[in-house]
Amino acid sequence: MRYELTIGLRYTRAKKRGAGRNRFISFISMISMLGITLGVAALIVVLSVMNGFQKELRTRILGVASHVEISGAGDELANWRETLAAVGKHPGVIAAAPYVQQQGLLTMGSEVKGVMVRGIEPKAEEGVADFEQHMKRGHLADLKPGEFGIVLGSDLAHGLQVITGDKVTLIAPQGLVTPAAVLPRLKQFRVVGVFEVGMYEYDSGLALIDISDARALYRMGDSVSGVRLKVDDLFEAPRIARELLRYLDADTFVTDWTRSHANFFRAVAIEKNMMFLILLLIVAVAAFNIVSTLVMAVTDKQADIAILRTLGASPASIMQIFIVQGVLIGTAGLVAGVGLGVALALNIDTVVPFIERVIGMQFLAKDVYYITELPSDLHWRDVAVITSVSFVLTLLATLYPSWRASRINPAEALRYE
Numbered sequence: 470m471r472y473e474l475t476i477g478l479r480y481t482r483a484k485k486r487g488a489g490r491n492r493f494i495s496f497i498s499m500i501s502m503l504g505i506t507l508g509v510a511a512l513i514v515v516l517s518v519m520n521g522f523q524k525e526l527r528t529r530i531l532g533v534a535s536h537v538e539i540s541g542a543g544d545e546l547a548n549w550r551e552t553l554a555a556v557g558k559h560p561g562v563i564a565a566a567p568y569v570q571q572q573g574l575l576t577m578g579s580e581v582k583g584v585m586v587r588g589i590e591p592k593a594e595e596g597v598a599d600f601e602q603h604m605k606r607g608h609l610a611d612l613k614p615g616e617f618g619i620v621l622g623s624d625l626a627h628g629l630q631v632i633t634g635d636k637v638t639l640i641a642p643q644g645l646v647t648p649a650a651v652l653p654r655l656k657q658f659r660v661v662g663v664f665e666v667g668m669y670e671y672d673s674g675l676a677l678i679d680i681s682d683a684r685a686l687y688r689m690g691d692s693v694s695g696v697r698l699k700v701d702d703l704f705e706a707p708r709i710a711r712e713l714l715r716y717l718d719a720d721t722f723v724t725d726w727t728r729s730h731a732n733f734f735r736a737v738a739i740e741k742n743m744m745f746l747i748l749l750l751i752v753a754v755a756a757f758n759i760v761s762t763l764v765m766a767v768t769d770k771q772a773d774i775a776i777l778r779t780l781g782a783s784p785a786s787i788m789q790i791f792i793v794q795g796v797l798i799g800t801a802g803l804v805a806g807v808g809l810g811v812a813l814a815l816n817i818d819t820v821v822p823f824i825e826r827v828i829g830m831q832f833l834a835k836d837v838y839y840i841t842e843l844p845s846d847l848h849w850r851d852v853a854v855i856t857s858v859s860f861v862l863t864l865l866a867t868l869y870p871s872w873r874a875s876r877i878n879p880a881e882a883l884r885y886e
Contacts, residue, residue: 476777476790497762500800504755509806509859510813512748516851517814519741520817526668526737527703530597531605536706537562537725539717540695544570544687546721547692551592555716556698561709564596564711566701569683571694575621575676577629584676586624588637588693597699600664600677606633607662619658623665626671633659639676641686656686727803749858755802756862759795763870767791767877775879784875791871792864797861807856817845 477784494670539552549567556562569588574581591609595601601609605623611620619637621629631637658678665672672803684690700709706725729735767774774787813820821843 474789474793476793484545488491491847496714497758497765498798501755501758501762502798502805502852504758505799505802505859505863506806506809508755509803510661510747510810511751512745512855513807513810513820513847513852514813514817514845515744515748516855517743517845517847518740518817518843519737520846520848520851523737523741524846525733525844526735529667530733531703531726532603533666533668534729535597535697535724536700536703537698537710537713537723538695538729539698539713540722540724541692542720542722544694545689545692545694548718549693549696552696552721553628553681554718555715556696558716559709559830560675560711561700561702561705561712563700563701564592564593566590566597566697567680567693567695568594568697569680569687569689569694571683572642573676575625575629576638576640577631577635581628582625582628582674584674586676586678586683588678588680594697597697600666603664603666605665609677611664612677612679614679615683617658617677618661620662620664620677621660622672623663625676626660626663631660633660633662634760635886639678639686648871654686658682662817664826680743721772752859753862756799756859756866759798759863760870763791763797763867764873766794767870767874768875774874774877778877778879787875787877790873794866794872795867795870796864799860803856803859803863806859807852809869811847811852814845814847817841817843 474842497692536813539556540546546567553565555566565717569586571586573584573586575584576582589609589612591612596607600620604620607620609620613618619639621631621637626632629637636657636659639656639658641656643654664677678686680693684693700706703726707727710723710725717723777787777790
């Protein structure tokens with residue numbers, strides 16, 4: 470073992486019967502180590518929870534929206550059957566379904582709600598969306614051609630004060646032109662189901678009907694609004710959308726989920742990055758506490774440094790001794806922080822309920838939040854980045870005190886010894 474490492478290890482440990490100054494320096498070292506541990510653990514846990522929220526929201530959004538959408542000019546796609554056959558040739562597409570999407574007004578008694586009406590083929594829709602998993606009452610299969618059934622979001626049903634079996638009136642924006650006036654087009658629908666996906670946008674403003682009824686109501690003939698696709702890897706959706714252009718006509722438009730919800734996911738990503746920078750400051754403060762620890766250690770060990778210099782130790786060796794001391798403090802805190810953070814992130818579904826029971830308070834109340842449990846999604850890449858950045862901060866904190874130690878003049882340091 471090199472003597473620089475041996476001396477650095479010895480300086481890191483406090484003697485049981487050493488001077489009070491030595492014990493105080495060791496105490497400051499422990500505080501620095503604890504600060505790094507808590508900072509690194511907090512970083513790992515918070516980023517894991519942010520990843521979990523991002524994954525949960527993405528899952529809920531894409532359970533209703535689609536990975537890729539193909540639409541036609543003027544919101545009508547006449548050759549949709551050929552489009553379905555063409556996109557089916559791409560190996561990344563695993564399901565496709567036509568849809569009709571138009572606006573409307575739903576009325577029940579004195580209640581009126583503006584809605585987005587989506588006409589679907591129930592069996593095909595199950596391949597591209599997860600509505601069936603979120604049905605509170607009824608099933609998508611209850612939507613049958615010609616029976617004019619309707620499935621409502623839970624908040625929309627609550628706002629209209631309807632339950633399954635009730636009848637609501639759907640008013641289409643396309644009116645009937647008569648010699649006397651333009652009359653609104655009305656049709657009664659029977660509520661056959663209610664879904665709840667946990668996204669207010671859909672639960673309060675989306676209504677599902679059979680695609681044949683939608684085409685009849687909105688006078689679209691044999692056309693549809695577009696085709697919704699599900700791909701095997703949702704993160705490859707932008708690439709697949711670009712590749713699909715080769716299979717389609719020039720007058721069709723292709724968009725993917727990253728564009729349709731770009732602002733939302735960009736905001737989540739920015740929030741995650743800002744949380745990383747803010748929490749990294751905790752680690753930086755703890756790491757630079759090592760500076761004060763080493764400065765006091767250098768001041769206390771001036772005589773030792775002078776003796777080592779007179780025995781032939783070079784300034785570089787003196788620097789290495791105190792770098793070893795600082796790095797050992799930082800590495801110990803870093804290892805403990807990574808272990809604690811990973812353990813908490815992997816078991817947050819157990820830890821958080823325990824804390825809630827102890828303090829008697831629920832962090833995410835069911836009557837306020839749709840997501841009532843803290844989700845966690847640990848990414849080892851995040852752990853590696855946190856570990857690397859924290860280690861670099863620790864190493865940087867050792868440089869100035871170590872450089873000062875290497876500049877000590879042996880004659881000056883031993884003058885009053």
